[in-house]
Amino acid sequence: MDVLIQLVLNGILLGSMYAIISVGLTLIFGIVRVVNFAHGEFLMVGMYAAYLLAAKFGLHPYASAVPVVLLLFALGALVQRFIIQPLLSADEHIQIFATVGLSTALVNLALLLFGADLYSVPPSAAQGSVMVGGFSLVKGQIVMFVCALALVAGLHLFMQSTALGRAIRATAQNRNAALLMGVKVDQIYVIAFGMGAACVGLASALVMPLYPVTPTIGTYFVLTAFVVVVLGGMRSMYGAFFGAMIIGLVDSLSGYYIAPDLKEVVYFAIFLLILIFKPTGLFGLGRGTE
Amino acid sequence: MKSFARAALAAALLVAASPFAGPAAAQGTVKFGALYPFSGGLALLGDESFRGFELAVEERNAAGGIDGKKIEFIKGDAVDPNQAVGEARRLTSVDKVSAIFGTYSSSLSLAATQVTELAGVPYFELGAVSDPITERGFKYVFRTNATARDFANRMVDSVIEAVAPALGVKPTDLKVGIIHEDSLYGQTVSGYQKTRAKEKGLNVVEILPYSAKSVDLTPVILRLKSAGVDVVLQTSYQNDTVLFFRQMKDQGYKPKAVMGAGGGYSTRDTMQAVGAENMEGALDVDFTQFNTNPKAAPGLTDFVAKYKAKYGIEPRSGHSLANYMGAKVFFDAIADAKSTDADKVRAAVLKVDIPVGQTATGWGAKFSEQGQNTRAQPFLMQWQGGNLVTVFPEAAAVAKLKTGVGAN
Numbered sequence: 001m002d003v004l005i006q007l008v009l010n011g012i013l014l015g016s017m018y019a020i021i022s023v024g025l026t027l028i029f030g031i032v033r034v035v036n037f038a039h040g041e042f043l044m045v046g047m048y049a050a051y052l053l054a055a056k057f058g059l060h061p062y063a064s065a066v067p068v069v070l071l072l073f074a075l076g077a078l079v080q081r082f083i084i085q086p087l088l089s090a091d092e093h094i095q096i097f098a099t100v101g102l103s104t105a106l107v108n109l110a111l112l113l114f115g116a117d118l119y120s121v122p123p124s125a126a127q128g129s130v131m132v133g134g135f136s137l138v139k140g141q142i143v144m145f146v147c148a149l150a151l152v153a154g155l156h157l158f159m160q161s162t163a164l165g166r167a168i169r170a171t172a173q174n175r176n177a178a179l180l181m182g183v184k185v186d187q188i189y190v191i192a193f194g195m196g197a198a199c200v201g202l203a204s205a206l207v208m209p210l211y212p213v214t215p216t217i218g219t220y221f222v223l224t225a226f227v228v229v230v231l232g233g234m235r236s237m238y239g240a241f242f243g244a245m246i247i248g249l250v251d252s253l254s255g256y257y258i259a260p261d262l263k264e265v266v267y268f269a270i271f272l273l274i275l276i277f278k279p280t281g282l283f284g285l286g287r288g289t290e
Numbered sequence: 291m292k293s294f295a296r297a298a299l300a301a302a303l304l305v306a307a308s309p310f311a312g313p314a315a316a317q318g319t320v321k322f323g324a325l326y327p328f329s330g331g332l333a334l335l336g337d338e339s340f341r342g343f344e345l346a347v348e349e350r351n352a353a354g355g356i357d358g359k360k361i362e363f364i365k366g367d368a369v370d371p372n373q374a375v376g377e378a379r380r381l382t383s384v385d386k387v388s389a390i391f392g393t394y395s396s397s398l399s400l401a402a403t404q405v406t407e408l409a410g411v412p413y414f415e416l417g418a419v420s421d422p423i424t425e426r427g428f429k430y431v432f433r434t435n436a437t438a439r440d441f442a443n444r445m446v447d448s449v450i451e452a453v454a455p456a457l458g459v460k461p462t463d464l465k466v467g468i469i470h471e472d473s474l475y476g477q478t479v480s481g482y483q484k485t486r487a488k489e490k491g492l493n494v495v496e497i498l499p500y501s502a503k504s505v506d507l508t509p510v511i512l513r514l515k516s517a518g519v520d521v522v523l524q525t526s527y528q529n530d531t532v533l534f535f536r537q538m539k540d541q542g543y544k545p546k547a548v549m550g551a552g553g554g555y556s557t558r559d560t561m562q563a564v565g566a567e568n569m570e571g572a573l574d575v576d577f578t579q580f581n582t583n584p585k586a587a588p589g590l591t592d593f594v595a596k597y598k599a600k601y602g603i604e605p606r607s608g609h610s611l612a613n614y615m616g617a618k619v620f621f622d623a624i625a626d627a628k629s630t631d632a633d634k635v636r637a638a639v640l641k642v643d644i645p646v647g648q649t650a651t652g653w654g655a656k657f658s659e660q661g662q663n664t665r666a667q668p669f670l671m672q673w674q675g676g677n678l679v680t681v682f683p684e685a686a687a688v689a690k691l692k693t694g695v696g697a698n
Contacts, residue, residue: 216331
């Protein structure tokens with residue numbers, strides 16, 4: 001019983017990490033309608049940035065969250081403006097190739113600059129764990145959980161109660177109608193892509209104390225993030241959040257009760273079942289909205 | 291850059307071949323290929339391996355070369371198996387080298403040796419550990435270094451011969467857990483571990499494969515913890531080693547010993563990422579490292595001095611040393627053959643007979659019909675105070691084996 005509770009707690013905390021990454025991916029997919037295959041590499045860029053800030057200026061990764069989020073926002077905005085935007089009217093496949101190409105380019109750039117070595121920030125309190133009622137919780141993961149909640153709540157407020165948020169939602173719902181209403185759609189896309197990337201920036205600053213960074217670190221996280229996004233209904237931020245929690249729990253429980261090397265099998269099986277029986281995702285709005 | 295290097299090389303060859311180049315040219319040269327991953331993800335340790343080969347060549351040339359002929363080598367960059375094949379073809383057919391030395395990575399070696407064997411060119415493997423490299427019945431493939439099976443056997447034997455005595459318990463009373471990343475590397479080593487552990491009657495209670503790309507190993511750790519595993523044998527890369535140690539601490543799991551199969555356990559990066567105090571006591575079976583008793587590895591101190599003089603830093607891993615030792619053994623064999631004819635070289639290699647403890651790695655050299663060195667044994671090392679020190683076997687040890695893992 002103790003082990004079960006510990007596994008559930010671990011699963012929720014792990015899920016909150018996936019949540020932050022997946023919310024970013026959902027924003028980009030839901031608003032710009034681009035499947036961003038370079039999402040994992042954005043995480044890698046953010047982690048190297050956090051590492052450099054820690055190594056050169058002694059910034060704690062949490063303190064580096066602010067510059068890293070801004071950097072990633074700029075990176076995302078630039079990618080949208082100069083890579084995706086010229087391709088917006090092109091076939092969807094072309095956009096996918098563009099992001100896949102970007103991902104390969106970023107991985108190799110990192111290999112060139114940093115080599116295949118792993119880098120990590122100096123040990124900090126975030127790595128320690130606290131005992132709560134006999135269960136061990138990693139402090140860094142608790143911070144991630146709180147940040148995931150705050151991120152979703154913050155984005156909710158932003159989307160619901162600001163003019164920009166309304167414009168973003170309008171663009172997501174119907175690009176042409178929004179254009180007719182005077183929304184500058186191209187600008188909205190740049191902002192939305194930047195916001196999606198900024199979420200990854202937040203994730204990278206939070207992940208940095210717990211995982212060392214290598215050029216291929218993105219692939220560790222991003223495949224799971226895609227599963228989460230589909231599970232959550234492609235365009236729903238809240239769906240992505242709960243999807244991430246489900247994947248976190250599945251990851252944790254199946255790793256223990258079935259076998260650690262089969263946990264991917266379990267959640268990809270869930271992924272397939274959802275695609276077969278509920279193609280709009282658990283929290284999708286039904287056919288026609290995707 | 292590469293074409294420039296080739297042009298320069300061609301020019302140099304022209305000069306060397308011209309009658310005005312002086313007496314050195316008259317004696318001729320012997321040409322070898324050096325096939326390593328010099329770029330891409332494997333480049334760091336590929337280059338480290340190459341440095342050992344380069345130092346062995348320089349040393350040999352300073353001492354007069356092979357049979358009075360200077361050694362000249364041509365680099366081949368094997369980024370992946372496809373390129374390994376391409377470069378092996380180029381080296382054997384265009385550059386017409388007498389032999390190829392390599393390779394660091396097993397998949398590259400397996401691919402390149404297919405080409406050289408058909409071309410009838412000897413291939414000297416100095417660092418790749420996959421057993422099948424010397425199990426395919428090839429005539430001209432030879433390997434000085436220990437294989438994956440040697441690693442696995444040393445790990446299991448160490449539990450019986452070193453860990454159990456240090457803990458003061460009977461080996462069969464220890465609960466052993468085998469965990470490994472689930473690619474070919476982890477599967478291979480753990481497969482041999484299972485077999486050896488069964489032969490030796492060890493009590494293996496958990497065998498847990500996991501993906502090296504896993505971001506959460508707590509399920510693995512909780513399984514080990516619930517099963518009460520005393521000794522963990524892990525076959526892993528860097529990231530998963532770091533994750534395992536961090537999460538082991540988070541989950542308050544305290545096994546009596548943790549032993550890795552080289553890979554992620556040997557690098558300073560891993561120790562720094564985990565933290566010296568958390569890595570304290572972690573055992574590691576690998577190629578000979580630099581904190582080894584020089585009496586058991588004559589030439590080791592000399593090698594480190596030469597390395598530092600040439601590259602200006604401490605050796606980055608034991609790969610350079612293993613390649614240095616292997617290259618020297620094969621240079622001697624080629625000199626004894628008095629020819630670069632493949633069959634004569636093979637006969638000379640099979641005649642090599644160096645007892646254990648007389649090379650810079652502490653290994654001996656005696657080759658099987660398959661071309662595998664039967665006197666290469668990895669050593670057992672331990673992280674102590676942020677340094678990887680050899681603790682077993684006794685002759686090579688510089689420190690006593692300590693029990694326990696980490697600060698907690």
